[in-house]
Amino acid sequence: MSTTPAAARETVPRSAVRALLRLWPYVRPVRVRLFTAAGVAIVASCMGLVIPLVLKWMVDGPVADRDPAGVWLGALWLLLLGLTEALLFGFRRWLVARPLSHVEAEMRADLYRHLQRLPVAFHDRWASGQLLSRATTDLMLLRMFLAFPLTFLLVNGVTILVGVIIMLAQDWTLGLVILGPVVPVIVMCVVFEKRYADAARLAQDQVGDLTTVVEEGVLGIRIIKGFGRHRSQARAFRELSATLRGTELRKARLLATIWAVIVTLPEVAIGAALVVGAVQVADGELSAGTLVAFLSTALALRWPVESIGFLLAMSQEAATATERYFEVMDERPESDRPLDTPAAKTPAGPRPDGIRFENVRFRYPDAPPDSPPVLDGIDLHIRPGESLALVGATGSGKTTLTALVPRLHEVTEGRITLDGIDIRAMSRAELRAQVAVAFEEPTLFSASVGENVLMGAAADASPADLDRALAVAQADFVHALPQGTATQVGEQGHSLSGGQRQRLALARAVVGRPRFLVLDDPLSALDVHTEAAVEAALRRVLADTTALIVAHRPSTVLLADRVALLSGGRITAVGTHHELLRGNAEYAHLMSGAEEYREDPTP
Template sequence: MPTTRAATTRDRSAVRSLLRLWPYVRPVRARLFTAAFVAIVASCVGLVIPLVLKWLVDGPVAGRDPAGVWLGALFLLLLGLAEALLFGLRRWLVARPLAGVEAAMRADLYRHLQRLPVAFHDRWASGQLLSRGTADLMLLRMFLAFPLTFLLVNGVTILVGVIIMLGQDLTLGLVVLGPAVPVIVSCVVFEQRYAGVARRAQDQGGDLTTVVEEGVLGIRVVKGFGRHRSQALAFRELSRTLRGTELRKARLLATITGVIVTLPEVAIGAALVLGAVRVADGRLSAGTLVAFLSTALALRWPVDSIGFLLAMSQEAATATERYCEVMDAEPETATAPAGTAREVSAERGLRFHGVGFRYPDAPAGAPPVLRHVDLHIRPGESMALVGATGSGKTTLTALVPRLHEVTSGRITLDGVDITALSRRELRAQVAVAFEEPTLFSASVAENVLMGAPGEAGAAELERALSVAQADFVHGLPQGADTQVGEQGLSLSGGQRQRLALARAVVGRPRFLVLDDPLSALDVHTEAAVEAALREVLAGTTALIVAHRPSTVLLADRVALLSDGRITAVGTHHELLRDHAEYAHLMSGTKREASR
């Protein structure tokens, strides 16, 4: 999905993107600034070494003073040790705080993902979100730990080194500075080209993560249909595409590195020849030439690393953009919108008032999924929702807990508009069980009790398992403490569905929304669950999506949804007798209906 955004990277500023990290960096800024200062001091200590060499060559060496040579060697040793210790101190200063920055950003991302609407998750591939929470944040931590500091440190080092060289000899200094303009121009061109390629590579990495995740979660389908070869080919094609992009990055980096390394080396070589001639003519001391060349060579790493640091900065800027794309998405509001009046009417139960809905990303001319839905489920009543595939049943049920927002009309619970309730308050009153039961990598008890607002104990757990006829739990290795594994795939479809149903009823909700909750059960288990559900439905207001007559018969009344509208409401027997469409949907079950 986000791969289309790469085209816009030419218009963005890497600095402006990276500045968005400041809220996370601010709490540890003291240690980072201290680390940068320590690194600058360490680099400047390294630049003192050429000055000691000049004194050593022009003094003790020229004067044949062994004691002076030993003293100079001692100075050089101490300077080297000081430089090493300072760089070690810098690494120690940044390690812990940057690990904390990464952890804080990852926690904020995960927390924000939980608050984003379902429509957002419908649009985004899970692999893209996963790559933002792993690979992108790792890139940002590496950037803050090394390139950010050394862009500053190397800049200061180059400036001080150039001043030292010009102070040693102006002519040689100008010779070494000759390649500065072409190097700067090359860096500007490199940044512009590398930004787009870096974005494309990170997006393609997210696409590859999506394919891996889908292949692992769908391994039963892949093996069942013998599609491992086609899946491997698809993965190989994406890998080849990513490889090509990474090679493009490598070529760009190799090109800029070649320019940055070659031109200064040629300049240093020219300065060496010119300096040697001037020493031979007596116009320059040998110590000055040694100090000058030592300073120039000390600047090789700061200059040679420019391409690498710019590349990592562009990748970090891209990672920041990708992270902020998610963080900038508008979350669900935890509370009711300001100024929303909580008007309460005398009408009780669950009511749909002229509700219409269309998905936000639907084509402009596409018809709405739901149109002018009017439906009233009285307090304590259970309503079955029946309709052909694609008629909008699941969408309608998703509107009650505000997984999607209505496009028009309104929904009320006991006369209160659901938009006047905070989502926490609303979802404490409404429990849902989806057609596709989702379980988490946790124990059976943790999965079931997720549906209980507040604290719930063993008694509530046992009651919910009993209602859902999930007695199989007691036969698991650790009973309710058994870990069910990722997506609950260690359990059968019927077992997962029963646990999802138990999760829906464990909190004794006032309103219950069930989306075909018994579709994966065998006939005998279904009958037992229905018997237990009747007791639960007697004490709640329920909307039940149903495809089978046995599920329909659980409800007091039935609503027929056709082409996004409620076309009939009545009892099962009434609709079976008076509506051909309903009779067709229930075809083959008239004998059961007549009992």
């Protein structure tokens, strides 16, 4: 089953030409070299059609007159024409190599930049393997199309047209014999194009699925090995590979069919023209040189005609790759401009007011319209300099609520303000410069420890800022690594323990001295002693910031000044830890480690 979202695959009746025309903005900067290359290729290809005319002159002239000097002169002309044709084709390749690699690089850079600007909801829907295949395999297909099929569809079309004119000019009756297969070849090409387009799209989606399986298998290798699931994973991979192989074989059968028709019918036409021409030569109606030139021209057109199937196949694959590329590029990115809505209008000038949630409701964008909201009527005020712990059962919406503050998701109704300013009235860059986050699942990148931590700081952050953040997070272990903070942590930070990764994620959140801090259970992977040390250092940081902390353990709750209980998407109680512990049964059960809260427990 494809992991491409169904909405992305639902398209209007496709047109390969319409799809490929969308590449024009990328091709336009290099159009001069591409058009020049096409012109050079046309000249080179048509130069090959001059060779039969030289043969005609040689057969009817020097050969018939037994003139050795004329034969040598003709041979010299044939050699010069062949060398010139080869040099022109080599020049064409040189012309397109550099600009097309530039086009591919620009498209890949635009795709990556666009992916960074797409909302989190988009990435929740799309499998990463599908995105990866679009950035690699699809763009490679487009570069190959621009380098070869695009040019030679034009070149071969012009060559066939010029060749047919030359043949008709030499003998129109033989020309009509050669043109006999035109109609059935065109009909076959139309049928082939539609069927091959469907198979090409299916194959490219399946490549994305296969890429997803490989990526998940590599990232989850510890789970696979830990549970001994390598055989089942390998079996699933083989099944997907077999499915892809079947689709590729279907493509091969379609290509073989069209190629058989395109090769066989012209060969039959050439054979018929040879018989008719030989009869005309025997009757004296046609010179031997004309017949040789005619047949040489027909043979010179064999490759342009036979390549039609191959070029159409590559064009369909390129059109499919273009559609897949723009399926992503057409997704609406997050706007970095403030929203100009009545709900977003705020008084001029910020005033210390902390974080406010005012009647906030949230439903995921792809949720059914009649489904209940994840968050419903959230009213909450975190005063300036205050730390508020957010507590609730699994699935109550805690992580979703914290994601609304940095606008990873947009509120459905209501508003959130920072110091009295609606967060939608700020650009995302401005908002995220004030709000730092540390997620429950600490994500690290294939970079050095220092680079990972300093992602949360301004560009002018100093080594002292890095050392301070590491000290707060009790991440001094980095100084014992082989290259200290310059040590590469590896993909996803798997070379570190879970607690070490979590401490680096916490250091990344505090390194920029943010005004507002959002922490999603930041200490869950720490041992008791490390947790106590981190809490002591973190208290000093929390004294200078306004913080929202998702907490599951009493030790984390005690970091906060107050506690809010989230239940069923609503805030049901707010108070200190001790107040809620004494006066709220659900909170008491959560803090005591009970697996399930019941309002009316049975004795």
